[in-house]
Amino acid sequence: MTHTDIHLLLTGDELMSGDTVDSNSSMIAQSLSAYGHSVVEKVTLGDDRTRLIRALERAAGVARILIMNGGLGPTQDDLTAELVAAAAGTELVLHPEADRHVREWCAARGIEPNEANLKQAWLPAGASIIANPRGSAVGFAIELGGTLILTTPGVPGELRAMLPEVCERIVAAIGGGQSHRVRLQTFGIGESTAQARLDEDAEPWPESVTLGFRAGMPQLEIKLSADSESVEVDQCRQTLERLIGDHIIGEDDMTLAGALQQVLREQGKKMVTAESCTGGLIAAMMTAEPGSSAVFEAGFVTYANSIKHSILGVDQQTLESEGAVSEPVVRQMLSGALERSGADIGVAVSGIAGPDGGTEEKPVGTVWLAWGTADDMHTLQTVLPTDRAMFQKLVAAAGLDLIRRQLLGLPKLPHYFSRRAI
């Protein structure tokens, strides 16, 4: 046994049938990583008595910590307490604290606890409970040989609420300190480009700082971590600011829309959108953020050409001669939207999202963007040959970023689009 090995055992028929995608183990791994720990082996099984007990006994022989997830609920399929008791050679006993929790949970919902509810208070003798602030099923901890078993519920919201205590117990057992981490959200630059710029940089990267990337869509997260709070992390952050600073939109879970909202608030400005190919997605991304009503004035989804004319005042002649996907049309869309809404700044997009509608001259993926103010308007044409959903996401995200860049006086285009501009 390696003295600090952490194993994970997940249970649930829904995990095996493919009906549920397991996001719990990612949540657990991320919580552990803040303490410098990681899961070295993960086993997933259905609610199958024989297989579960075999896996439990096998892990108990080699792991220092075994986190079990799932199987704590009220139904007969929920086997965790029973099987841990069997593996530990002990009995299920009514745990007073768990019993009180279940009764209080039921009382708060105005229901009489039934047998199924109360089953959740029967835990292996000798177990201590891990509090569940969200649900009726508590978790529990018990030592089995040299292995500390920690059980947690499969409901993600309940697991999330219990992970701090789970981590505390792990740190108490095997140590581990809160490592120093900085998470930066970026847009418009890929992992390989970011890495290449760092590799080419004259300043050496300190060994004590780990650099990590996590590709989201449309954002890329860059993680800096070190065992302890260190000046090196701050130095690395400054290096990133120097090399790709205009792509960094914020820290932690900052979104493009959130970053843009913040800049608009700081500058006391309001925005408007005029969308064709993104069909309202730019507006929806902005308004998904709480507080958007302070900065978002209006959005126009002018899908039909006749609407581009009647609502935004785009010239019919121009629509006919240039086509809806053209520079003069997105300029006129933006001008019309700014004028009609009274907003300070905005973005207009028109493109061919596909899969149909492409021509030789304007293939699927072609898009024109206009952004800025009435007096300071910019345009860009690019081709993003990808599927419809990805095309819409990328164009919408670019629209938000282009306004952000203009407001902050940053370079006009992010790397990704400057490479592709036509």
Next chain:
Amino acid sequence: MTHTDIHLLLTGDELMSGDTVDSNSSMIAQSLSAYGHSVVEKVTLGDDRTRLIRALERAAGVARILIMNGGLGPTQDDLTAELVAAAAGTELVLHPEADRHVREWCAARGIEPNEANLKQAWLPAGASIIANPRGSAVGFAIELGGTLILTTPGVPGELRAMLPEVCERIVAAIGGGQSHRVRLQTFGIGESTAQARLDEDAEPWPESVTLGFRAGMPQLEIKLSADSESVEVDQCRQTLERLIGDHIIGEDDMTLAGALQQVLREQGKKMVTAESCTGGLIAAMMTAEPGSSAVFEAGFVTYANSIKHSILGVDQQTLESEGAVSEPVVRQMLSGALERSGADIGVAVSGIAGPDGGTEEKPVGTVWLAWGTADDMHTLQTVLPTDRAMFQKLVAAAGLDLIRRQLLGLPKLPHYFSRRAI
């Protein structure tokens, strides 16, 4: 060894760090279920030679089929071929077919194959390849003791393209027939309500047909499956049509927006949206579907009150006296949108998405919807006390469903909203 046990072994450091949520095993499970097969045990490990070979040897002793996923790529971390060869006591040899595939793949991209590319053509002696139509790394199959090992790449798009051949090989080894399945997409009814209506129904449910639910957001999928094509599945489908037919929006992967697009096309009608609290999400859902330009005319995101007045013509007096979240305002929003767009039918929504902005009279989650045509307009007030994202999703989905119901002459409200209407 149970003669048909299928195990799954996933590898990749990104799966252990929590940076990637594993959706591959769900995809594999769903493909297998079409043949009546399921995975009984799943082990996930990092790119760790010792642990991988131990897991491989352990599974090879008990599984009839072992699907490995990940570790086929060009880098040094990609260990699958090497470790399977070691476990099988054989060598890696240059596989001519795989070599040709890698060279053709590189040539199609105009690049010279390098050592890393060509590493992917070295497979355990005796392996047969599983074609990869999407990527450079082929999979392979090899017998190890009584276990058939099938290796697949971790890139989801490549895995998806290879699963048909993987399933064929499994069926060739252990049998299994394409089971008869019907997947129905529903909206506005929960699993417990659907189940209760079936339980109360006079007609007995045939034992040969398995009923399954898969909760999506905002849709609920209902699955009917039987070992063979059977009249019972059709009967069960008819039972569902009879009991909850107005909630069934379509088969397979049908979305609300897709179902609405279909009805609008059939009736030759066009729609418009006027959104406040959903901020463009209804328009974005409609236009996410290919072909939406044939039925979607325009969308107005009138977030500010002044815009509700200036763009849609909502009476300023009414906005002041009734507030933006009120029946007369959503009526006037819809009237204005229909008039300005020339569309046949539409939906307007105004509500308080939260987390701020609620009052005692109109708490967070309050929403007014208006839908229909200029001559046949309906309204509904409801309260959906949930988080902002869920509120926006539910209201947007309801908006689409209410138009669908009106066009099809179905009961005005789905179960979920008829219970909550104020």
